[in-house]
Amino acid sequence: MLSKNKDSKKKKKKNKQGKSKDAKVKKTEASRKPFQFDYDESLESTDVVNIKEKNQLFINGRFVDPAEGKYFPTLNPGTGDVLAEVAEASGKDVDRAVQAARKAYENVWSKMSGQERGRYIFRIARLLQERAREFAVLETLDNGKPIKESRDNDIPLVAAHFFYNAGWADKLDFAFPGKKLKPLGVAAQIIPWNFPLLMAAWKIAPALATGNTVVLKPAETTSLSALLLAEVIQESGLPEGVVNIITGAGATGSHLVNHADVNKVAFTGSTAVGKMIAKATAKSNKKLTLELGGKSAHIIYEDAAIDQAVEGVVNGIFFNQGHVCCAGSRLLVEESIAPLVIEKLKDRMSKIRVGNPLDKNTDIGAINSHRELEKIKGFVRDAKQEGWEFYEAAATEPPSQGFYHKPCFFNDVASSATIFRKEVFGPVLTVSTFRTPAEAIAKANDTPYGLAAGVWSEKASKIQKTALGLKAGVIWANTYNKFDPSSPFGGYFESGWGREGGRHGLYPYVEVN
């Protein structure tokens, strides 16, 4: 409650600042454009959420204090203010959670019929839909993503994932014909901060449908929506211990991954951490799936519908502030249309509204943390130093408080450039050109990653040929950044192991006999 009041004060302040700046802009532009329509702030109300000052761990169906009594703050990246405090789970807490999951697996969940398991998961989906607005606002407050995205993308997809997987619970015999599926046991799941609740759904829903029990650790900067999900799970009457949610940072995650009684580890996050987890589990029998980083290419052929393609590029890299593992961060444009595409891209970028995540007009919200913002700035600084042509633009000046970064790109970037090779995980695009489809495919594949790719052309056979050649787990043709619970997601090479979503997404959680 305390944090909410703070929040509204800030907003008033910002309002004033914003208006005075807008006024200036109006003056200079008034002479050219007689009819200039301004956006008024359109803030989503935060009344719908009730954030506890202290947030406990969810173990064995109950909210409990951490054994060592430690709590850490979680911020609203839109303002930089403290939102609440979250429990830091120690090794002892991790052990309690894994034990609860084991007990629930042995005594209840593995014995329950698929139909009955499905009922609980369906119920969770419905409860999420009922409280969708609450979840959306909370997600935006804790993560910094624009409310229009949490409201229209994240939360509806969260419910859809539970709904989709619920239906599998009593139909597993159809998943892999002629085969019997067996759950693995206790699944340890560690998720990132870019789509906090959506990643929780991607992990929990298939694990439960296939008969596993879960210990989930959200990222330390975005724990709140997972803890609200814990409330929903409690409300749903899911047997205690089937899902446990413990909060904390890397140390907590390490305890969880290394716990001897875990059968399965599922991780979504950076390739560096994924490799640490792979090392930690290499000499165990734990089944491991990893959904890691990417440096996805976005190809535009000269025969593409260019306006749509530019729209796709903008969505591909600036969606969710670019904090997307499959972000289309490398634009490859056919040389003949490069000047036109860049002109249109610049024009489109100048209309992007960076601002308060709670504003319904905001396109790009806040960078999730100060640390991430510094990391992005570091990449941009280095790329400028390397001498690549830089461009940034936005329709608005970001708020002075909180963590923000304007959308930008580096033009005419060589394949050897750091900015072309490293995952930035922010609103930073590179633009390069190519002359032939073969060159486009070669450049797109010139990366240790293989998560996603985009291709734009009005010629179907060219699309098919390109899609065949691209080494990526997800290929968006004449679209980008589309997600669905029935559609498998995951990458080749250093983008990870396994798929999530669809029938393929069940496989990582079962033993096939």
Next chain:
Amino acid sequence: MSGINQASSHIAKTTKLFIKGEFPRTESGRSFPVKVHGGEQVFAHICQASRKDLRNAVEAAKAAQPGWAGRTAYNRAQILYRMAEMAEGKRHELVEGLKTLMGLSEDKADQEVQQGIDSLVYYAGFADKYSQVMASVNPVAGPFHNFTTPDAVGVVGLLYDRDFSLAHFFSTIAAVVCAGNSVVVVFDQPGAALLSEMGEIFKTSDLPAGVINLLSGHLDELYSFLGEHMEVHSILYTGNDSQRLGELKEMAIENMKRVVPWTFDNCDLEPIVSFTESKTVWHPVGI
């Protein structure tokens, strides 16, 4: 056939490596003796492949893989079936080899070869079907055509770390190449003394050069070079040494190789699935 035969005047075949569709000696010039089963008599001095041979093999496998995966499924099926035909023609040679090298009875050796040929036929029949079983058209909630198909993982390193069984050996290789992968096999005695016979089967089956590469050598020496190679995308480990499996998994981390312990008893779909990636393509409908 291979092997030293002091008693008669027939000409023994020199066993060499099989790389890029050719039969080179190891560049290292090293060899090791393989003895006749249960005796002291040397059957042959076979090549002890080096790290350089292994790299050459991986290079060949890498170059061959896209073309192999790009063949039509029907064509891959026919070539796998052709391998079975060629193996049939070598039945006598293989049976004699198994008897001499492994001490199998005539019947048992023949059974081994039969099973090996059967597994080639099995995977020949699966080459144009596994994608139908594994693929899906996904009913996404929006105006999109969305489908998922299996794609080859790439270059597979097969570390054959177990007692040699011809039937088993053929089935591992067939499962891997069935899905459009290329493979570099490292194996030890006594099966390695049959390398030439097997290479000849693959060489005469219209299989593109480099899709299957066979190296005889010491596993202890070579396994880490295979496990750490950055152009190898997956490791198939057939042994039950959990220590070595753990080490291979650790080596795999640098380029995130898929490490697959071979736990399959029979010819099956899962061995194929284990060497595929799923690719999902979205395209708008009506926009």
